[in-house]
Amino acid sequence: MKDWIDAYNGRDWQTTTDGTVRYALLGLGWWTIDLALPAIQDSDLGEVTTFVSSSSEKAKRLADENGVDHGISYEEFHDGKASDAFDAIYIGTPNAFHLEYAKTAAELDKAILCEKPMESTVERAEEMVEVCEDAAVPLMIAYRMQTDPAVRRAKELIEDGFIGEPVSVYGNNSQPLLEMNPNTDQWRLDPDLSGYGTSVMDLGIYSINTTRFLLEREPLAVQSQMDSHGEAFEDVPDERSGALLALEDGVKMVTTDSQNAHRDTQLKITGTDGQIELRPAFHGKAKLHLSRNETTVTVEHENFDAEDEMREEFDYFADRVLTDAEIVPDGRHGLQDMRIIRAIHEAAESSDVVEL
Amino acid sequence: MKDWIDAYNGRDWQTTTDGTVRYALLGLGWWTIDLALPAIQDSDLGEVTTFVSSSSEKAKRLADENGVDHGISYEEFHDGKASDAFDAIYIGTPNAFHLEYAKTAAELDKAILCEKPMESTVERAEEMVEVCEDAAVPLMIAYRMQTDPAVRRAKELIEDGFIGEPVSVYGNNSQPLLEMNPNTDQWRLDPDLSGYGTSVMDLGIYSINTTRFLLEREPLAVQSQMDSHGEAFEDVPDERSGALLALEDGVKMVTTDSQNAHRDTQLKITGTDGQIELRPAFHGKAKLHLSRNETTVTVEHENFDAEDEMREEFDYFADRVLTDAEIVPDGRHGLQDMRIIRAIHEAAESSDVVEL
Numbered sequence: 001m002k003d004w005i006d007a008y009n010g011r012d013w014q015t016t017t018d019g020t021v022r023y024a025l026l027g028l029g030w031w032t033i034d035l036a037l038p039a040i041q042d043s044d045l046g047e048v049t050t051f052v053s054s055s056s057e058k059a060k061r062l063a064d065e066n067g068v069d070h071g072i073s074y075e076e077f078h079d080g081k082a083s084d085a086f087d088a089i090y091i092g093t094p095n096a097f098h099l100e101y102a103k104t105a106a107e108l109d110k111a112i113l114c115e116k117p118m119e120s121t122v123e124r125a126e127e128m129v130e131v132c133e134d135a136a137v138p139l140m141i142a143y144r145m146q147t148d149p150a151v152r153r154a155k156e157l158i159e160d161g162f163i164g165e166p167v168s169v170y171g172n173n174s175q176p177l178l179e180m181n182p183n184t185d186q187w188r189l190d191p192d193l194s195g196y197g198t199s200v201m202d203l204g205i206y207s208i209n210t211t212r213f214l215l216e217r218e219p220l221a222v223q224s225q226m227d228s229h230g231e232a233f234e235d236v237p238d239e240r241s242g243a244l245l246a247l248e249d250g251v252k253m254v255t256t257d258s259q260n261a262h263r264d265t266q267l268k269i270t271g272t273d274g275q276i277e278l279r280p281a282f283h284g285k286a287k288l289h290l291s292r293n294e295t296t297v298t299v300e301h302e303n304f305d306a307e308d309e310m311r312e313e314f315d316y317f318a319d320r321v322l323t324d325a326e327i328v329p330d331g332r333h334g335l336q337d338m339r340i341i342r343a344i345h346e347a348a349e350s351s352d353v354v355e356l
Numbered sequence: 357m358k359d360w361i362d363a364y365n366g367r368d369w370q371t372t373t374d375g376t377v378r379y380a381l382l383g384l385g386w387w388t389i390d391l392a393l394p395a396i397q398d399s400d401l402g403e404v405t406t407f408v409s410s411s412s413e414k415a416k417r418l419a420d421e422n423g424v425d426h427g428i429s430y431e432e433f434h435d436g437k438a439s440d441a442f443d444a445i446y447i448g449t450p451n452a453f454h455l456e457y458a459k460t461a462a463e464l465d466k467a468i469l470c471e472k473p474m475e476s477t478v479e480r481a482e483e484m485v486e487v488c489e490d491a492a493v494p495l496m497i498a499y500r501m502q503t504d505p506a507v508r509r510a511k512e513l514i515e516d517g518f519i520g521e522p523v524s525v526y527g528n529n530s531q532p533l534l535e536m537n538p539n540t541d542q543w544r545l546d547p548d549l550s551g552y553g554t555s556v557m558d559l560g561i562y563s564i565n566t567t568r569f570l571l572e573r574e575p576l577a578v579q580s581q582m583d584s585h586g587e588a589f590e591d592v593p594d595e596r597s598g599a600l601l602a603l604e605d606g607v608k609m610v611t612t613d614s615q616n617a618h619r620d621t622q623l624k625i626t627g628t629d630g631q632i633e634l635r636p637a638f639h640g641k642a643k644l645h646l647s648r649n650e651t652t653v654t655v656e657h658e659n660f661d662a663e664d665e666m667r668e669e670f671d672y673f674a675d676r677v678l679t680d681a682e683i684v685p686d687g688r689h690g691l692q693d694m695r696i697i698r699a700i701h702e703a704a705e706s707s708d709v710v711e712l
Contacts, residue, residue: 242608
C-alpha cells in the first residue's frame, strides 16, 4: 500500500523532460483563460505564446492581461500571422468551429490538441482526421480523464483482475447548466454550434470515453431515450437522456445525463469479483472507490482539480509531440465517440437498436 | 433536524396497537426460519402458530425446534388442517408455487402475505388477484422496502420537493448468487419455478418497485438487454441484465442487475434541484444520502437489518388486516411489477421497445 500511494500520481506515460511546446490558444472563454492557461503555465513541457480570438483587439487585450506575447484574430490565424511563435494549437471553441482551425493548423504544420467532442458531426470529425493524417500533423482529442491518476490507477487494477470479468457499467454526468451560465443563447444549446445535442455531446461523452479507455471494450449497439422540457432547451433534443449500451463481451452499460439537473458525476464498473468506482468522477477531484471481497478502499487525491487534470493532459500531449510518439486519444479514437453519440441520437429518434 | 431524527423510524402508517394476526408460514427455507420467524416474534401484532412444509415430519420437527404449535404438510394445509390456528399465511416458497397456496388460503378465508415476485408469470399473478378479490381476502405482496424508514423518509422528502422535478433514476442490485448458495440446481435458476428469469425477477424488482413507490410514476415503455454466460445460468436468460425504462413525465430510469457479480445495491434519484440515494439500498441497513445545493446529508440507521425490515412489513400487514384497511402493495400493485418484468424480458428478446 505504501508503494502504491507513493506512486499514485506518477506519470507512467512520461518519456521526456526535455523541450517545450509553444501553444496558441483558440477560444478565450473562461475554460481557456482560467483553466487551460494556468495548466500550461504549471506544466513541464508547455508555454503559451499566442492568444487567438474573434478580434485582434480582444486577443491583444487578453494577451497583455495574461502576459502572453501575441494576440491575433481568427482571420489573422488563418493567414498564418505569428505562426512562427507556436508549435501547437489548443482548440477550445464551440464544437462546430473545430474543423476550420484544425485545417489551418494542418496547413501550418502545427500539432493540434482539440477539445472533445472533436466536432459537431461525424462527417466533420472524419474530415478532421483525414486533414490531419494527410498533413501528418499530430492530433489529440482532449480526453483529460485518460491522464487523471485516478483513472490510470483504475485501469491498472482492472488489467490486474481486480474486478474479475466486467459485468456492468453505470455512468452519470448531470449539471444545472443554466445555473452555471444563465445565457439561454449559449452555444451548448444551439445545435448549429454544438452538433447532435447537448447532454450526450457535452456530458455523456465522459462516461462513454472513460469506459472505453478503462475496459478496452467498444459499444456494439445502443438504445436510448431523450427529451427536452424547459424552454431554453427547445432547440436541442436532449435536456436529459438515458442510454443502454451493449459493450463487447456482454458488458451492460447504462448512462444518464442531463444539462438541467442536480450536479452529480459517477462512473461505476461492477465485475464478477469486485467493483471500481469514480465518484465524483469528472470535472476534477475524482475519488476512487475500490471494492473487493468485503473491503472497500476510498482514495482521495487532495487538491487535484480540473486545472491539474488539464496540466497532465497538456504534458502528455507535449511529451508525444516532442518525441513524435503515438497518441492514444487520437483523431480516430475521438471519431469513434462521435459515431457512438450519433448512434445514441439515432436510437432515441427511431426507438430502435442502433448497431455500431 | 432534531425532530426529524427523533421521528426517523416512526411508523407513520400504524393505526392500531390492538389485536394479533396468527400466521402459518409456508416455505421453511433459511429466509423464513432465520428472518421471517424472528421478525414476527419481534413484531407487535403477529405470532406464528403454524409451519407448513413438504412433509408433516419436517414441519413438525422444525415447529418443535422453534416453539411453534403446529407443523403440517402442504397437503394437510390444502385439506384445511390446523386452519383454526391461523388467520393469515406468509408464502415464502419458490415463485411458481405461490398461486396454489393463495388459492387454498382464499378458500379458507385467510389473509395472504405473499413474497415478491408474486408468481412466475403474469397470467398466474392475474389469477391470484382474481381469486383473492373473489374471495374478498386481503392480499399483500411483500415489498418490505415500502415500510423501511429510509424509503418512507425519502418519499416524504420527494413529496416535499427536495429533488425538484425528478429527472433520472439508477438502480443496481447485484450479488454472487452461487457464493451465497452453491447449489446449481436451486430454484432461482430454474425457470419452471422462478418464472421469466433470475436477475430481473429476483433482484431488479427491488429497483423497479421502490422507484414506483417513491416517485408514484409508472414505466410506460422499456428496452433491455440480458444474457447468461456461466454454465449454472444456462436455463435462465438473465445472469446479467440492463434496462432503460421511460417513466411518466419523461423520467429516465436505467437499471443493471446480476446474479453473478460483486454485491452492490444502489438506488439513486436525481432531480432538477437535488438527489436522493439509497446505498446500500436493499437487503437491510439501507443508508440514505440526501444532496441539495452544496450539502449532502448521510443518514445511517444503525442495526436496522433485513429482520427489522421484515418486522415492519409484518406489522404493516397485520395493522391493515386487523383494521380491514386498504393495503398499498396489494395484488394489483404486484401484478404491475410482473407486467413490467415480462416487458423487460420481451424487450430483450425482441430488441424492441415494449410498451406497457
